[in-house]
Amino acid sequence: MCDSDAEAPSCICAPGYSGIPCTWTGVLDDPGFQDQQSWTLSGGANVLERGTGAVDLGFAQLEETAACFAGAVSQTVQMPSYEAGEPLVAELTYRARGLYGVALGFNRAETQLPQTEDPSTTNDVWLTERICLGEAAYGGPVTVRLSSPEQHFSCFDEGEGIIEVDRLDIVLADPGECPAPGQVLNGTAEVAGGGWRFETTGVGIAELAEEVGREASAGVRLASEFGSAAVAWTRLSVPTSETLPSPALRFWWQGTTERLFQFRIGRQNDINKTTGNFPLDEVWGNDSEENFVYCLPPWTHGNVVELISRPVPLSPADGTSELSIDDVEIISEASCGSSSDILDPAFDAAFVAGTEIRFTGVTDRSDAQTASVTLLAEPSLSRTEDGGVLELSYWNEAAVIWLDTWVFVPESEGTDGPAFAFWSKVPEFNEKPIRSVLGRAAVNPADLQVGGDWTRNEVCLPPAWSGRWYRVQFRLGDFATVGTAPVDPPIRIYIDDLELTTSSACPSE
Structure with missing residues (x-):
């Protein structure tokens, strides 16, 4: 890095570099945790x-x-800009048991790593993982943070979990290990392009292959039968919203007719586990080419995440389910909105002519045979009659719907604590109560008011999590089912105008 303003122009090393020539030496003080004074400790x-x-x-x-x-456990360091330095990874040696794993954050970007114990045994092993740094981790002061990703259900009973981190270091990435901001590793799925990784069980097939992609180009090919599995994933570096407004993900896919396929986003750790990644979409193939757009939620902005794809054969009668993927790219989609704390709070991503927007701010776990969640471009149905709206509908008593959205918890203001507000419209006749709950542990349940009118709801967020990402859920039918009879006409529930705020009804500390 050169200082051209100096009286005698000279070159100086960027943060983390030293020597002649400049060589990476690191930015963290005490990566081995032998000096408590080097770290900021909070919350015990x-x-x-x-x-x-x-x-x-x-x-x-x-x-x-x-x-x-x-x-x-955190430390604020000066990081080089991406342009002045080289691609970097965090190398973390840790173990976590009785919890949902460990979270490693760089400012607002956070990566979740899985627990290290096998619940069926007493094994408790140390794992070493490498995490590519996204754009949020480069340039200026960056707070590096180790924490729990979210509250475990045992936290509200007799918590016994523990996280231990033996070493955290920031080192140079290997060639081809990490994508540059805004890029995808081998997004065009060239056979010799690397980037993609695969895992199979049984008779599953996962590979880069010729003539399976868009317009008979190369692509990713996955094939599996009931009882086997095939998974493919690649890394993408989502820019910050300052660099690329309204980041979105777009990719081409084609799947066997009437077969189910699953896409997830986050970090792939194990073919049999989903800790560290989250549902992006579940789709049914029709042997036609599809090219959906997914609004990327703010928790991904400035982060490196993985797009994970797999067929999901449901029975032996399904035979072979085949999925092809190609042209994975990050784009800017204005309709996804500009909020950096919660994705598309007014659900206006529905208004894109000629493009099917799949909404990822809310994770949908609904059974397509009994229920659906749909982003609607129907102003007459929205609260203000001028925007989009989220519709939850079901047509069978056995319906189950889970919706998650991640929000950035605001700071308290005086005695007013952080809150998540939203509007709901639940018909007078509703077979199954719908409620909001907090976190994966599903605590603080609150039923949404019925009556057919728009109602404003406030959910208190834990003030200790201010400045962190937190999960809020809507759940319908997750408790005792009321039968399996059809519901005709279908019940339709609407959610609109999400908001992060503070409230005098919520604790501030």
């Missing part, structure tokens, strides 16, 4: 300077209280 987190870890003495520790209630 600790650094055991003489504790025995997997690599060397010293490790960071979050016992159940810290892990359950937003404890963190």
